[in-house]
Amino acid sequence: MSKRLNANMTRMKKLREKIGRYILRIEDHWNAISVGKQRLMTKVFFGVYVLITVIVIVNICVTTGQRSNTMSINHIDGISKKPTEKGSKHNEIVNSSTKK
Incomplete structure (x- = not known):
């Protein structure tokens, strides 16, 4: 795990250096104008x-x-109509919070 982390850090350092060199080159070009x-x-x-x-x-x-620009507001069907599995803890949690 630490080898992978070190490899990622090395890549990030190389990328940062590459971006830094690019910025310096562009800045030198701008200053030459x-x-x-x-x-x-x-x-x-x-x-x-x-x-x-x-x-x-x-x-x-x-x-x-x-004037033809209208916004339609429709009902959102958020509760699934699928049959629930009995005995599932997930379904008990979901069903307990819905209004009946």
Whole structure:
């Protein structure tokens, strides 16, 4: 059991190191870009985020504002209609809590 646990910990450490190296490489690439380009890219990413947010909010408002948009509420059949086995402790517990 402990060998398996140690193997999983080793895999997790390797994965963490791999992710850490990837983040450092991406950060180095970002820092190599000029500040002007960094600002432009940040503005573009933020603009796209705002645009997607506005589209989603408008879509929600349009779909919920339609008069044909209805919600049906039906009865939920939660109690099984199957015959119960007599003598089973599980069935005694289930049947004791149901209203008769």
